Amino acid sequence: MNTCDFSCFDVRTSVVSPLRAPAVCSPSRHSVGRFEMKHPDRGVRKCLRRNLFLLYTSIIVVAILFIFIAASSLSVHQPQQILLQRVWRRNIGIFIAIDNYASLPEYRTALDSVTCYAKIANYSLEIVYLNESKYDELCPHKDPMFKRHCVAVQYLSKYEWMLFLDADIGVINPNHRIEEWIDDRVSIIFYDRFFNWEVASGSYLVKNTDYAKDFLKGWASYEWKLPHSFHGTDNGAIHTVLLNELAPYAQVEESQLCHKLWNQSRSFGDLFAFEACIRFLLGAQRFWPGKVKIVPKGKGWARDGWLTSTKWSSNDFMFHGWQERRENDNNAFGPWMMPFVDSFNMSRCSQKDGYSNWKWLPQFRTTDENIAELLVNYARTVNRQFWAKTGQIAKQFS
Numbered sequence: 164m165n166t167c168d169f170s171c172f173d174v175r176t177s178v179v180s181p182l183r184a185p186a187v188c189s190p191s192r193h194s195v196g197r198f199e200m201k202h203p204d205r206g207v208r209k210c211l212r213r214n215l216f217l218l219y220t221s222i223i224v225v226a227i228l229f230i231f232i233a234a235s236s237l238s239v240h241q242p243q244q245i246l247l248q249r250v251w252r253r254n255i256g257i258f259i260a261i262d263n264y265a266s267l268p269e270y271r272t273a274l275d276s277v278t279c280y281a282k283i284a285n286y287s288l289e290i291v292y293l294n295e296s297k298y299d300e301l302c303p304h305k306d307p308m309f310k311r312h313c314v315a316v317q318y319l320s321k322y323e324w325m326l327f328l329d330a331d332i333g334v335i336n337p338n339h340r341i342e343e344w345i346d347d348r349v350s351i352i353f354y355d356r357f358f359n360w361e362v363a364s365g366s367y368l369v370k371n372t373d374y375a376k377d378f379l380k381g382w383a384s385y386e387w388k389l390p391h392s393f394h395g396t397d398n399g400a401i402h403t404v405l406l407n408e409l410a411p412y413a414q415v416e417e418s419q420l421c422h423k424l425w426n427q428s429r430s431f432g433d434l435f436a437f438e439a440c441i442r443f444l445l446g447a448q449r450f451w452p453g454k455v456k457i458v459p460k461g462k463g464w465a466r467d468g469w470l471t472s473t474k475w476s477s478n479d480f481m482f483h484g485w486q487e488r489r490e491n492d493n494n495a496f497g498p499w500m501m502p503f504v505d506s507f508n509m510s511r512c513s514q515k516d517g518y519s520n521w522k523w524l525p526q527f528r529t530t531d532e533n534i535a536e537l538l539v540n541y542a543r544t545v546n547r548q549f550w551a552k553t554g555q556i557a558k559q560f561s
Contacts, residue, residue, distance in 0.1 A: 273333035283517035329365035354463030
């Protein structure tokens with residue numbers, strides 16, 4: 164008689180562990196009940212159904228475990244595991260210059276995030292106050308925007324590479340390393356500002372070389388060469404420095420036109436025209452061996468967070484513009500929203516639990532594809548504006 168073996172079905176209970184191995188349904192001399200004795204085929208089918216149930220249950224359990232592991236990879240603790248498993252041997256410092264100690268509250272969120280990140284990622288952090296008299300002998304500048312580049316040179320000798328940061332740049336996503344953007348073929352690495360065509364002056368990577376030190380000193384010295392116009396301080400000056408360093412072959416008439424625009428600048432629109440002129444003369448080239456590299460829009464280590472309404476993805480590392488007075492101020496230029504649940508607990512910034520500080524509000528986290536789409540659309544608009552501006556400049560040659 165065909166019945167289901169006791170190894171398949173226990174008459175004492177109908178509860179079966181979902182991880183229990185399926186039984187083998189085969190004829191047996193042992194009866195497990197009248198129903199199976201009178202209907203042996205049905206008993207075998209019942210056993211097979213139970214085996215299928217166990218199989219499907221096991222698949223579901225495995226699937227749930229897989230989903231749980233995948234979801235865990237998005238938690239704030241995952242960066243710690245990824246970051247610390249990598250072996251990094253480079254001597255890298257982070258440099259931030261602030262006008263004075265009283266300015267600290269204005270940059271609290273940004274500074275706390277960078278300070279905590281530096282500790283867990285094992286980077287040295289230099290926060291200097293430009294009003295301290297110890298910097299005056301070597302850097303007698305009056306404008307802190309220029310003085311900070313001179314002071315940066317004094318710290319560069321301590322490191323192989325140094326990341327210079329504006330005080331309002333913060334770490335939105337600690338699952339990145341500075342090394343990702345280092346290129347040893349050059350001495351200084353800049354990136355393009357996103358909302359226009361200027362080279363950002365608020366953050367750069369600088370290598371400990373004589374060329375880099377001379378470059379920064381020369382840039383800082385432009386405080387005494389500025390035109391009497393709306394010159395844009397160090398952000399306007401960097402474009403003239405880049406033109407002199409990287410395109411000395413530019414025709415005199417062309418370079419003179421750019422400087423004429425700078426000398427006559429009266430507004431941001433005029434300043435952007437000058438910068439567009441310089442970028443036009445530099446051309447499409449972004450890499451000058453041994454000297455400078457300019458990273459394209461959206462490829463740098465930092466960007467303006469307000470471009471995407473503080474939304475970010477895994478590709479993002481740092482956000483620029485975290486000034487406390489601009490938080491939730493829609494009337495200000497570049498307003499931003501707090502992306503974290505809580506403020507940083509600076510007593511929990513060890514490599515063991517420092518990542519717990521990054522407790523993100525879910526509405527600001529999105530996919531890489533979504534951020535890329537937003538930024539590409541913005542970049543197209545900026546590109547059209549650039550060529551419109553250069554077209555206006557070209558008319559001055561006629």
